[in-house]
Amino acid sequence: MIFGFSFKQKMKIAAFLFFIMCSTMLIRMLEDKSIKNMSNAFVSMYHDRLIPATDLFFLAENVYAKRYLLEEALNPERTVEISFIELKKKLGSYNKNIDSLVHKYEGTFLIKKEKSQLADLKTKLRDGILIENNIITMAEIHTLAEGRHLFEASGKTAYNNISEKLSELSRIQTDAGEELIRESESIVSGSKLYSTAQVCLAIFIGIMIVNLVLTSKVANIKNDRFNLN
Incomplete structure (x- = not known):
């Protein structure tokens, strides 16, 4: 009888330890996943939102600089003779910067709405370059006044349309950033839950240990009384 009681106790302890081991491993896996998700959220915040913004x-700035440069070149009150070759060169430099920035932007993670707006922006930028060339051609071949009229x-x-697309993309960046913040807050809440x-598991372990100790003492007292009898 004593042997049977001891064996049952050992089986309970073994099952209890196995439960603790499985629970600890599960919580640890969930914590690792939570930390990884949080890290990915912060990395995405930096690479896919902060840098693109x-x-x-x-x-x-480059689009504004182009507009200002072209507008000043067509200013009827300018006293310095305009060099269309130099004007085209400067505009080409700004266009190269813009192409580089757009290409860099395309390399980031884009949501569906962002892809659509970026495609529209690229179309507006191409249209803007064509209009710029037409304006310069009109001013160079005909008169500054005609070029100014076309501008x-x-x-x-064209410039206003480009600015509107840039504003829309900036709003998307803000909305997507807020979504990442909410996601991070949810991950933090999950981490608190795991903690x-x-x-709770540690408290439960403590209670079970105390219970086992008390049970062991009671069993020893009963065995002592049995031996005395």
Whole structure:
């Protein structure tokens, strides 16, 4: 009878330890996954949102610089003779910068709406270059006044369309960034839950150990009384 009681106790302890081992491994796996997801969220925040937002800012600066350069070249009150060769060279330099920034932007993670807006932006940029060339051709072959008229009629609209697309992409960056923040907060909440589970498991282990110790003492007292009888 005593042997049977001892064997049952050992089986309970073995099952209890196995349960603890499985629970600890599961919590550890969930924690590792949570940490990995949090790390990916922060990396994505930096590479796919913060850097692209900065690139959009520089892209907008280059577009504005082109507009200002062309507008100043067509200014009827300018006293310095305009060099169309130099103008084309400077515009080409800005276009090269813009192409580089757009290509860099395409290399980041893009959501569906972002892909659509970026495709529209690229179309607007190409249209803008064609209009710029037409304006320069009109001013160079004919008169500055005609070039200025074409700029007022088509050039400003083209630049405004590009600016609108850049603003829309910037808003997408903000919305996507807020989504990543919410995702990070959810991951943090999950980590807190895992920590709470570990604390509860530790308390449960403590209670079970105390219970086993008390049970062992009771069994020893009964055995002593049995031997005395």
